Amino acid sequence: MSDKKHQVTRRQFLNYTLTGVGGFMAAGLLVSPIRMAIDPVLKESSSGDLVNVGISVDEITDVPQRVDWTVEQVDGWYKSEPSRSAWVYKDENGEIVALSPICTHLGCVVSWEGSEEHPNRFYCPCHDGLYEKDGTNVPGTPPLTPLAVYEQEVRDGILFLGNPIDRKGA
Amino acid sequence: MKWNKSDMSTYIKAKEYIDTVIVPVIPFQTSKDEELIKDAHAQEVMTFFVHHLEKELSGRIMLAPSYVYLKSSELDEEIKRINAWVDDIQSQPFQHIFFITYDPKWKKYEKEMKGNLLWLPALQSEEIDVTEPRGIIREQVNQVVELIRSFW
Numbered sequence: 001m002s003d004k005k006h007q008v009t010r011r012q013f014l015n016y017t018l019t020g021v022g023g024f025m026a027a028g029l030l031v032s033p034i035r036m037a038i039d040p041v042l043k044e045s046s047s048g049d050l051v052n053v054g055i056s057v058d059e060i061t062d063v064p065q066r067v068d069w070t071v072e073q074v075d076g077w078y079k080s081e082p083s084r085s086a087w088v089y090k091d092e093n094g095e096i097v098a099l100s101p102i103c104t105h106l107g108c109v110v111s112w113e114g115s116e117e118h119p120n121r122f123y124c125p126c127h128d129g130l131y132e133k134d135g136t137n138v139p140g141t142p143p144l145t146p147l148a149v150y151e152q153e154v155r156d157g158i159l160f161l162g163n164p165i166d167r168k169g170a
Numbered sequence: 171m172k173w174n175k176s177d178m179s180t181y182i183k184a185k186e187y188i189d190t191v192i193v194p195v196i197p198f199q200t201s202k203d204e205e206l207i208k209d210a211h212a213q214e215v216m217t218f219f220v221h222h223l224e225k226e227l228s229g230r231i232m233l234a235p236s237y238v239y240l241k242s243s244e245l246d247e248e249i250k251r252i253n254a255w256v257d258d259i260q261s262q263p264f265q266h267i268f269f270i271t272y273d274p275k276w277k278k279y280e281k282e283m284k285g286n287l288l289w290l291p292a293l294q295s296e297e298i299d300v301t302e303p304r305g306i307i308r309e310q311v312n313q314v315v316e317l318i319r320s321f322w
Contacts, residue, residue, distance in 0.1 A: 106180070106187055106229025107171075125319055126230035127187055142187070
């Protein structure tokens with residue numbers, strides 16, 4: 001039994017193994033908190049992407065028309081496909097405008113010329129809210145802010161819409 | 171709006187604007203195999219239907235939780251229970267109460283009901299897709315929206 005054969009003593013061997021195993025355990029414990037801490041960075045935004053709403057630029061006229069589409073929304077393991085709608089038209093400069101149909105008062109769905117008494121305006125059937133064609137709320141009716149405008153982009157002649165963006169009151 | 175936490179906090183602040191309650195009326199049973207699929211599907215379609223109805227008019231209507239009853243139970247008894255719902259609803263400033271059902275048995279009890287009964291012919295078609303409001307369901311939603319608006 002020469003010392004040269006025993007370059008690692010029993011004590012050293014135990015130290016190494018314990019440090020190793022302990023290290024693994026500590027790492028195991030740390031992984032979840034670290035994953036949690038940086039989680040928002042890893043998460044891809046599922047609703048922020050622009051979605052093809054199934055209408056080409058040529059089909060859009062100066063009269064607002066309603067388009068409906070669905071977005072895939074992932075909330076944990078729960079997947080849903082909420083439907084969304086927009087009123088889409090070209091303004092006098094030929095720019096595409098996509099307005100959210102959700103009344104800013106209490107959330108009913110407004111429609112273009114929804115009331116015969118109010119031509120050229122968006123009308124909310126719930127409490128007679130009115131909006132101009134550009135989505136501005138008409139003073140004296142219940143809504144206090146204009147209709148939200150969708151983020152939009154045209155790709156290869158097809159309209160893509162993102163999230164509705166709220167606007168300040170008139 | 172729906173009967174949930176966030177909508178009810180809006181409701182309390184805006185009571186004067188919400189004057190209509192919608193109550194889906196849904197029969198339940200598990201005892202008859204031959205009707206199980208049909209009844210469960212009707213329940214699904216109804217839930218989907220009122221959900222989209224609520225979306226269109228959410229600022230003025232409150233969608234109550236479904237009134238569920240045993241399919242075999244006597245409507246003489248159920249009518250008392252459903253009217254007790256009405257009494258409770260009317261302690262708030264609601265003007266219109268609509269019961270929506272696919273069960274034709276209620277039609278006979280309409281007069282005793284303290285609310286408006288909307289009986290809709292059941293949509294039994296296999297094609298009804300309860301993930302997106304298309305075609306026939308969308309049509310039905312629009313027509314019921316018109317009907318409710320005519321009461322306002």
